Amino acid sequence: MKSHQELQNQLNELIRIGSDIVARQLTKASAGNLSVRDPDREDVMLITGTGTWLDDLGQSSFVRMSLSGEILEGDLQPSSEWRMHAEIYKMRKDASSVIHAHPKYSVLLDAINREIRFFTLDHISYVRSYGASPFAPNASDQLASGVAGNFRTHDVVIMSHHGVVTCGETPKWAYRKLLNMEDSAEMTYRALMLGDKDSGFPKDQTLSVHN
Numbered sequence: 716m717k718s719h720q721e722l723q724n725q726l727n728e729l730i731r732i733g734s735d736i737v738a739r740q741l742t743k744a745s746a747g748n749l750s751v752r753d754p755d756r757e758d759v760m761l762i763t764g765t766g767t768w769l770d771d772l773g774q775s776s777f778v779r780m781s782l783s784g785e786i787l788e789g790d791l792q793p794s795s796e797w798r799m800h801a802e803i804y805k806m807r808k809d810a811s812s813v814i815h816a817h818p819k820y821s822v823l824l825d826a827i828n829r830e831i832r833f834f835t836l837d838h839i840s841y842v843r844s845y846g847a848s849p850f851a852p853n854a855s856d857q858l859a860s861g862v863a864g865n866f867r868t869h870d871v872v873i874m875s876h877h878g879v880v881t882c883g884e885t886p887k888w889a890y891r892k893l894l895n896m897e898d899s900a901e902m903t904y905r906a907l908m909l910g911d912k913d914s915g916f917p918k919d920q921t922l923s924v925h926n
């Protein structure tokens with residue numbers, strides 16, 4: 716009963732986060748997908764259904780499925796990007812939520828080969844580091860394994876020419892990482908526009924934040 720309530724709470728958090736992602740224009744139309752791991756079964760996740768719009772989610776928008784692809788509950792087909800979520804949960808036993816959206820500054824700077832710099836305490840604390848996965852066709856095994864491999868060492872991964880995916884212990888933690896990744900990218904973009912090519916958070920202070 717306790718874990719049932721915990722799952723309901725996490726789905727409600729994802730529903731609120733979905734609205735916020737659209738309100739902040741971090742994705743367009745029905746793009747992006749959200750999931751949580753079932754608190755009762757580490758090999759099961761609940762993920763947004765294909766074609767769902769993130770600002771119009773309800774409890775019935777989620778499909779309960781095993782990480783190997785078996786649909787257990789739900790009226791919809793799972794998001795076409797379900798393999799990527801499943802591979803991340805397999806790679807990261809500590810992750811309880813995965814969030815994927817299409818934020819434009821992160822994708823743009825990666826596409827034009829600019830390193831995204833961290834400027835603030837929040838960037839350093841929440842993003843810490845990010846990986847980048849080369850472009851691969853949507854919904855492919857190649858995309859899922861390429862992205863998941865980056866999660867060995869990062870909690871935030873840019874999918875080149877596509878979007879950003881993050882994981883966390885809760886939906887809120889995963890979302891915090893996505894917001895701060897995009898904020899880092901926007902600040903880097905603005906710094907570049909001002910002609911600044913290398914400023915960032917003081918390197919000699921980075922270790923003190925992480926320890």
Ligand SMILES: [Zn+2]
Nearest residue numbers: 746747877878
């Ligand atoms: Zn996507």
